[in-house]
Amino acid sequence: xxxxxxxxxxxxxxxxxxxxxxxxxxxxxxxxxxxxxxxxxxxxxxxxxxxxxxxxxxxxxxxxxxxxxxxxxxxxxxxxxxxxxxxxxxxxxxxxxxxxxxxxxxxxxxxxxxxxxxxxxxxxxxxxxxxxxxxxxxxxxxxxxxxxxxxxxxxxxxxxxxxxxxxxxxxxxxxxxxxxxxxxxxxxxxxxxxxxxxxxxxxxxxxxxxxxxxxxxxxxxxxxxxxxxxxxxxxxxxxxxxxxxxxxxxxxxxxxxxxxxxxxxxxxxxxxxxxxxxxxxxxxxxxxxxxxxxxxxxxxxxxxxxxxxxxxxxxxxxxxxxxxxxxxxxxxxxxxxxxxxxxxxxxxxxxxxxxxxxxxxxxxxxxxxxxxxxxxxxxxxxxxxxxxxxxxxxxxxxxxxxxxxxxxxxxxxxxxxxxxxxxxxxxxxxxxxxxxxxxxxxxxxxxxxxxxxxxxxxxxx
Numbered sequence: 229x230x231x232x233x234x235x236x237x238x239x240x241x242x243x244x245x246x247x248x249x250x251x252x253x254x255x256x257x258x259x260x261x262x263x264x265x266x267x268x269x270x271x272x273x274x275x276x277x278x279x280x281x282x283x284x285x286x287x288x289x290x291x292x293x294x295x296x297x298x299x300x301x302x303x304x305x306x307x308x309x310x311x312x313x314x315x316x317x318x319x320x321x322x323x324x325x326x327x328x329x330x331x332x333x334x335x336x337x338x339x340x341x342x343x344x345x346x347x348x349x350x351x352x353x354x355x356x357x358x359x360x361x362x363x364x365x366x367x368x369x370x371x372x373x374x375x376x377x378x379x380x381x382x383x384x385x386x387x388x389x390x391x392x393x394x395x396x397x398x399x400x401x402x403x404x405x406x407x408x409x410x411x412x413x414x415x416x417x418x419x420x421x422x423x424x425x426x427x428x429x430x431x432x433x434x435x436x437x438x439x440x441x442x443x444x445x446x447x448x449x450x451x452x453x454x455x456x457x458x459x460x461x462x463x464x465x466x467x468x469x470x471x472x473x474x475x476x477x478x479x480x481x482x483x484x485x486x487x488x489x490x491x492x493x494x495x496x497x498x499x500x501x502x503x504x505x506x507x508x509x510x511x512x513x514x515x516x517x518x519x520x521x522x523x524x525x526x527x528x529x530x531x532x533x534x535x536x537x538x539x540x541x542x543x544x545x546x547x548x549x550x551x552x553x554x555x556x557x558x559x560x561x562x563x564x565x566x567x568x569x570x571x572x573x574x575x576x577x578x579x580x581x582x583x584x585x586x587x588x589x590x591x592x593x594x595x596x597x598x599x600x601x602x603x604x605x606x607x608x609x610x611x612x613x614x615x616x617x618x619x620x621x622x623x624x625x626x627x628x629x630x631x632x633x634x635x636x637x638x639x640x641x642x643x644x645x646x647x648x649x650x651x652x653x654x655x656x657x658x659x660x661x662x663x664x665x666x667x668x669x670x671x672x673x674x675x676x677x678x679x680x681x682x683x684x685x686x687x688x689x
Contacts, residue, residue, distance in 0.1 A: 234352040236337075242353075250317045250351065252337035252359060258330035264323035269331045269592065270599050272383065274318045275310055276376035277335045280456065281363060282306035283478035284471075288365050291468050298362055301343035314338060322596050326589035328373035336363040366467040370497050370587055371458040377595050378451050381503065382485055384599065385451075388606035390444065393513070396609045397437050399617045404430040411685050412537060412627045413634050418526075420636045423685045426537075426622055433523070436516040443509050450502040452486055454479070458493030461586040500588055503598060504580045510601045511573040514566035517609070521563050524616070525556040537627050541619030558616035565604040572597035631685050637664055640683045645672065 233244040238253035245256050282303045289299035308314055317338045324330040336359035343363075344355035357363065364372075408427035415421050457472025459465050464472070472489050480487040490496040530536035546555030575597050579590035588594075631637075638654040649672060657667035664683070668674040674682075 234350075236352050245352065247351075250314065250338040250341045251319075251334055252341065252352070254330065254333035254359075255320065255337055258320050258324055258334070262321055262324045262330065265321055267322045267596060269318060269320050269322060269328075269334075270380070270596065271312075271315060271318075272380035272599060273328075273331070273376050273595055274315075274335065276379040276383070277332065277372060278306040278309035278339075279379065279479065279482065280367075280372055280375055280475070281335060281339055282310075283475045283482070284365070284367060284456075285363070287471055287474040287478065288468075290474065291470060293468060294362060294365055297347065298343065298357055301346040301357060302339055302363055304346055305339045305342035308342065309335075309338070314342070322592045324592065325369075326591060326593070327369045327587060328376075328591050328595075329369040331592070332369040332372055333359065336360065339363045366459070366471045367456070368459040370460050371455040371462075371493065373591050374455040374497055374500070377500070377503065377591065377598075378454055379479070379483070380595075381506065381598055381602070382448070382451055383483070384602040384606070385444070385448070385506075386485070389510075389602050389609075390441070392606040392609040392613075393437060393441055393444075396613045396617065397434060397441065399613045400430055400434045400437070403427075403617065403620060404434055407622055410622055410624060410627065411631055411689055412622075413630050413636070420634055422636050422639050423631060423634070423688050425689050426627070428689065429523075433516070433520045436520070437513075440509060440513045440516055443512070444506075447506055447509055449486075451506060453488050453490040453496065453502075455490055455493055455496045457489060458497050462492075462494035462497050464493070494586065498586050498588055499583050500580050500591070500594055503594060504576055507573055507576050507598055507601060510598075510605060511570055513605060514569035514601075517605070517612070518563050518566040521559040521566075521612070524620070525559040528556055537623055537630070539621045539623050541615060543615050556616075558612050562608045562612050565608045568604060569601045572601045633663070634685075635664055637683050637685060637688070638668075640688055641668070641672070641674070644678075644682050645674065649673075 232247040234247050235242050236245045236253035236256060238257075240253070240257070243253045243256050245252065285294065285299040285302035285306070288294035289296045318331070318334055320331050320334055340357045340359040340363050341351040341355055343357040344351060347356055349356040404427045406427070407430065408425055410426045411423050412426050412429070413420055414424045414429075454476055456475050457464050457467055459467050476487050476489055496502075524538060524540075527535050528538040528540045540554070540556055542554045543557065545553070546557070547553040576594050579594045580588065582590055635654045635657055638650045641650045641653065653664065653667045653672040656671045657664050660667065665676070665679050668679050669676060
């Protein structure tokens with residue numbers, strides 16, 4: 229198959245580029261020099277940059293800085309990117325210039341060449357829309373890329389993570405209500421403890437998730453300020469004074485979010501503390517989910533030699549050698565992804581701490597880990613809710629039998645006979661393998677009537 233090439237030009241000179249792609253010299257050089265790893269720039273970041281470029285082109289036309297015909301062509305090209313038509317035109321890996329410059333120029337070049345085609349011109353050195361002079365007018369990688377970071381993180385929070393979190397909370401609350409009166413044994417140190425209801429046990433998970441939900445809600449306003457308009461170092465050099473405000477107004481209208489201009493662009497370009505704080509809450513969410521999933525698989529352990537208090541949905545066979553075995557696979561999947569999120573938090577913290585002077589030069593790494601955590605948590609919660617929580621059931625007969633055999637019901641006797649006498653009863657019952665009632669009558673000096681009046685598991689919750 230014959231490959232045709234065209235000539236693309238940048239400040240370093242001419243370079244050959246295939247005629248079947250829309251990118252230019254900067255992207256082509258990056259493909260050569262950054263063949264590192266397999267992680268591509270995430271498409272959410274690509275779409276966020278396209279959204280910014282579309283708004284910027286129309287604002288520059290309104291400010292009479294850019295010919296309206298060129299602006300409309302750039303906007304149309306950006307719209308095509310947002311529709312996913314040109315996904316294959318963004319081939320660069322995350323491991324590039326740490327300001328995201330290569331991917332930013334990839335966007336500028338694709339839009340310039342496609343806009344030129346829309347206007348009836350050729351790509352490359354005969355195009356009529358320039359990637360820097362027109363598409364990037366009033367902008368820099370150092371303000372566009374962090375703006376894109378905020379936009380795609382906000383989008384994933386609102387569209388994916390927060391809805392998945394609410395759905396999981398709703399499903400757990402249904403289980404909480406369903407088992408609000410089912411008395412079971414509590415456990416501390418993995419040993420038998422005094423009773424509670426299964427609904428109360430589930431309510432702890434619900435409250436933990438709701439606390440994270442509220443914290444994320446309080447964190448969102450810190451992500452609404454954007455860096456756009458700061459250009460290279462935050463001063464706004466070569467940017468019209470009305471540009472940032474007008475671009476943000478357009479972006480706010482498109483997204484429905486209360487976006488604003490950062491009060492200090494030097495800070496938002498040199499550091500990403502707001503994104504680190506956001507991921508810190510994702511780490512908390514991971515810790516909550518991990519604890520909950522571990523609780524569930526402990527309570528569902530068995531079915532005959534474990535705790536056996538919960539019955540998990542039988543989604544798939546659990547073993548290639550043991551017929552009939554069913555494993556807590558949804559619990560395992562979510563605890564694995566929680567480990568990944570916690571690791572991502574360490575990476576983001578290191579990246580945020582390592583910024584230098586007027587630029588944090590770890591932006592693609594921060595974005596990669598943040599988006600991965602958001603995606604894993606959102607997908608994980610949806611899967612956990614659908615394939616674990618919805619079908620989760622209590623093994624009521626086994627739970628009731630365990631409560632009846634519990635030695636820790638002896639705690640109800642303490643107000644009547646004191647701690648030491650109650651301890652003697654519990655120890656006797658354990659040593660003689662008899663019921664608590666039998667031990668209380670034998671060595672505790674308690675009548676059967678008194679025991680019935682004082683020891684009632686349902687009254688202890």
